[in-house]
Amino acid sequence: MISVQEALARVLALATPLDAESVPLLQAAGRWMCAPAVARRDQPPFAASAMDGYAVCGTPKPGDSFTVIGEAGAGHGFSGTIAAGQALRIFTGAPVPEGATRIVLQEDVQREGSRITLADSLDTGPHIRPQGQDFRSGDSLGPRLLRPNDLALLAAMNIPAVLATRRPVLALIATGDELVMPGEDPGPDQIIASNNFALKALAEAAGAEVRLLPIARDTEASLRAVFDLAQGADLIVTIGGASVGDHDLVARVAGDLGLERAFYKVAMRPGKPLMAGRLRGVPMLGLPGNPVSAVVGAHLFLLPLIRALLGDPAPEPKPLRATLTQAVAEAGPRAHYMRAKLVPGPGLPGITPFARQDSALLGVLAEADALLIRPAGDVAQQPGAAVDYLPV
Numbered sequence: 001m002i003s004v005q006e007a008l009a010r011v012l013a014l015a016t017p018l019d020a021e022s023v024p025l026l027q028a029a030g031r032w033m034c035a036p037a038v039a040r041r042d043q044p045p046f047a048a049s050a051m052d053g054y055a056v057c058g059t060p061k062p063g064d065s066f067t068v069i070g071e072a073g074a075g076h077g078f079s080g081t082i083a084a085g086q087a088l089r090i091f092t093g094a095p096v097p098e099g100a101t102r103i104v105l106q107e108d109v110q111r112e113g114s115r116i117t118l119a120d121s122l123d124t125g126p127h128i129r130p131q132g133q134d135f136r137s138g139d140s141l142g143p144r145l146l147r148p149n150d151l152a153l154l155a156a157m158n159i160p161a162v163l164a165t166r167r168p169v170l171a172l173i174a175t176g177d178e179l180v181m182p183g184e185d186p187g188p189d190q191i192i193a194s195n196n197f198a199l200k201a202l203a204e205a206a207g208a209e210v211r212l213l214p215i216a217r218d219t220e221a222s223l224r225a226v227f228d229l230a231q232g233a234d235l236i237v238t239i240g241g242a243s244v245g246d247h248d249l250v251a252r253v254a255g256d257l258g259l260e261r262a263f264y265k266v267a268m269r270p271g272k273p274l275m276a277g278r279l280r281g282v283p284m285l286g287l288p289g290n291p292v293s294a295v296v297g298a299h300l301f302l303l304p305l306i307r308a309l310l311g312d313p314a315p316e317p318k319p320l321r322a323t324l325t326q327a328v329a330e331a332g333p334r335a336h337y338m339r340a341k342l343v344p345g346p347g348l349p350g351i352t353p354f355a356r357q358d359s360a361l362l363g364v365l366a367e368a369d370a371l372l373i374r375p376a377g378d379v380a381q382q383p384g385a386a387v388d389y390l391p392v
């Protein structure tokens with residue numbers, strides 16, 4: 001059995017980044033931008049007013065009076081220059097005129113006709129956003145998974161389309177005679193397929209496009225037929241049928257179809273019977289069927305694999321730190337990923353593992369927001385010990 005680290009290295013070695021395509025900004029949320037985007041203008045492109053008020057020059061004092069000589073609004077600048085004793089009515093976002101050094105808030109001004117007089121107590125800020133204070137023409141935004149914040153920045157940079165890696169198409173195959181889809185009428189010995197839903201959502205959030213294939217039944221012919229439907233995908237993921245039972249056919253059928261196996265079984269719990277390899281030219285992950293095992297396997301291996309296919313240079317899971325709120329026993333020979341709950345703390349968050357850690361418990365998983373990582377062979381730990389966790 002290999003370690004989690006070794007298994008991850010072998011999974012990532014299966015991935016070659018996919019090709020890139022131009023994606024309009026409106027469709028770019030959640031896509032991996034694979035080349036830096038370069039700003040085509042300064043932001044703001046001119047010194048801009050940060051407030052509604054009056055642009056004046058010099059160092060105005062309470063009680064000073066000015067003559068209002070015009071107006072500037074967002075999208076409508078004032079072409080003249082402000083001289084001593086003059087003011088320009090100005091609104092937020094408008095270009096600040098030549099000569100102005102400061103925007104006086106309209107709340108601090110008494111206006112009569114074209115004259116303004118400043119109040120006794122004056123807000124002191126200049127309220128001018130200098131040209132290029134946000135970014136300069138030529139500044140670049142590096143490769144990343146595009147979040148809403150990035151899209152706003154790219155739009156302001158006047159970039160209508162980005163170069164993004166093609167979304168990996170993931171063929172997701174659930175296996176087992178016992179499975180029916182939610183809403184169907186299960187027989188007395190059947191259960192509802194659930195893992196598919198968590199894995200599809202996880203993979204999509206990481207940037208993949210998921211094809212949910214029909215559930216493969218526990219016969220070689222059925223599994224083979226569903227594997228055939230996976231042709232054309234960039235990545236194949238099976239759920240279940242990975243263990244040693246008579247009906248666990250994934251390794252056998254994938255092997256017959258030419259799977260070049262990278263490994264089978266990882267020193268972790270849950271999720272030991274996990275396999276990976278290359279099948280018909282694309283990476284394949286065989287996740288165990290127990291619901292929590294499949295989800296843990298997805299966090300540790302599937303999401304990094306998707307990120308690697310997208311071209312992320314650092315696709316590995318990134319553990320965070322927390323403080324144990326209770327003692328935990330020694331970890332045993334396999335790394336243990338314990339479902340746990342975080343509580344905010346003054347420093348690191350506190351982390352409390354659930355008492356029930358059976359890998360079939362979806363109710364516990366739904367309450368969990370972290371996987372507490374117990375390294376293989378870790379000694380017992382006391383409350384207050386700093387530990388690693390993965391958010392889930």
Ligand SMILES: Nc1nc2c(c(=O)[nH]1)N[C@H]1C(S)=C(S)[C@@H](COP(=O)(O)OP(=O)(O)OC[C@H]3O[C@@H](n4cnc5c(N)ncnc54)[C@H](O)[C@@H]3O)O[C@H]1N2
Binds near residue numbers: 194244290359
């Ligand atoms: N003799 C041994 N038995 C088992 C071992 C072992 O080492 N020796 N390992 C156990 C561990 S650990 C796991 S995990 C499971 C993994 O088994 P499989 O990958 O073969 O999974 P299945 O047998 O197909 O299913 C296990 C369990 O999960 C349910 N399941 C499967 N797919 C889904 C799905 N899409 N949605 C919801 N639930 C699903 C299935 O009905 C079973 O209850 O093997 C242990 N056994």
Ligand code: MOO
Binds near residue numbers: 271288290359
């Ligand atoms: O992956 Mo198995 O839990 O270790 O149930």
